[in-house]
Amino acid sequence: MLSLLSIGLTFLGLIIIPCLFISRRLSVPLSFTNICRLNKIASSQGNDEEESGTIGKKEKQERMPKHVAIILDGNRRWAKKQGRETAEGHEAGARRVVELAKEFFNLGINIVSLFAFSTENWGRPEDEVNYLMSMFEKFLKSEIPSFQSLKIKISIIGNRTSLPESLLGAILEAEEATKGYEERHLILAINYSGRYDILQACKNIAEKAKNELIQVEDIDEKLIDKELMTSCSEFPNPDLLIRTSGEQRISNFFLWQSAYTELYFPNVLWPDFVKADYLQALTWYQQRDRRFGRRV
Numbered sequence: 001m002l003s004l005l006s007i008g009l010t011f012l013g014l015i016i017i018p019c020l021f022i023s024r025r026l027s028v029p030l031s032f033t034n035i036c037r038l039n040k041i042a043s044s045q046g047n048d049e050e051e052s053g054t055i056g057k058k059e060k061q062e063r064m065p066k067h068v069a070i071i072l073d074g075n076r077r078w079a080k081k082q083g084r085e086t087a088e089g090h091e092a093g094a095r096r097v098v099e100l101a102k103e104f105f106n107l108g109i110n111i112v113s114l115f116a117f118s119t120e121n122w123g124r125p126e127d128e129v130n131y132l133m134s135m136f137e138k139f140l141k142s143e144i145p146s147f148q149s150l151k152i153k154i155s156i157i158g159n160r161t162s163l164p165e166s167l168l169g170a171i172l173e174a175e176e177a178t179k180g181y182e183e184r185h186l187i188l189a190i191n192y193s194g195r196y197d198i199l200q201a202c203k204n205i206a207e208k209a210k211n212e213l214i215q216v217e218d219i220d221e222k223l224i225d226k227e228l229m230t231s232c233s234e235f236p237n238p239d240l241l242i243r244t245s246g247e248q249r250i251s252n253f254f255l256w257q258s259a260y261t262e263l264y265f266p267n268v269l270w271p272d273f274v275k276a277d278y279l280q281a282l283t284w285y286q287q288r289d290r291r292f293g294r295r296v
């Protein structure tokens, strides 16, 4: 009798009370399924390799999106709000990107893709563009050792033909140094746009048809998937796309690839997008996922 009581009290203490806190923080109703889910999220915050209790690696991956795409928005507004230079906003944003990607991989997410610089972003002030290019270079070079120790594969997508020579060098170096890894994949879109991606796929396909390597009848969705720049990834279609800062647009990021993607638009500037915010995004995603069934 006494042991039954103590089991009951332990259950209350260890499971219900922490969940109450999390559920209030994330404003999620505290149903039994949510208790289970929040409990799993909370316990998977710890070490990636050491699974606590009964949550296996497989289970953790099943309830997590495989591929999360992020449109980084709000660095400039963040800097302005704080009375700082635009460059400082981008710097803070870049630091947040690196931290967040690692945290996502720890949660069992396999692919994180970041819309870092679009083909339209060249229209920004020259100083800012130059700063961003040198920041990408610095970031790629300085992070190579940590990508290697965490076994993170790096891919850069977009039209890189006219990027600054030194950035191109850093891109090749980062890709070469991490090409052997499979489970964790960080995709950085630089001079990328969704329309450009579809366009270059069409050109490649037309070229192949012209050279009679393929027949027109061979052209199907699978073939297009293969020609898109996201074919570098095992799961090219994002399950979840997050765009920070409250704008509700895809802005020419993944167009073909996000046909079935769940779209999430938190009203937070990118450098302020912290753990509580992404846990909320993931909880929201898991509810969506459950409602609409699995997608490939």
Ligand SMILES: *[C@@H]1O[C@H](CO)[C@@H](O)[C@H](O)[C@H]1NC(C)=O
Residues within 6 Å of the ligand: 119, 159, 160, 161, 162, 163, 191, 196
């Ligand atoms: C960026 O990509 C666009 C689209 O392909 C291309 O026209 C442009 O020249 C590229 N710019 C640079 C600097 O690479």
Ligand SMILES: *[C@@H]1O[C@H](CO)[C@@H](O)[C@H](O)[C@H]1NC(C)=O
Residues within 6 Å of the ligand: 159, 160, 161, 162, 199, 200, 203
């Ligand atoms: C990539 O950009 C270059 C110019 O920077 C352009 O000549 C080339 O056509 C672009 N590639 C594609 C596939 O659009």
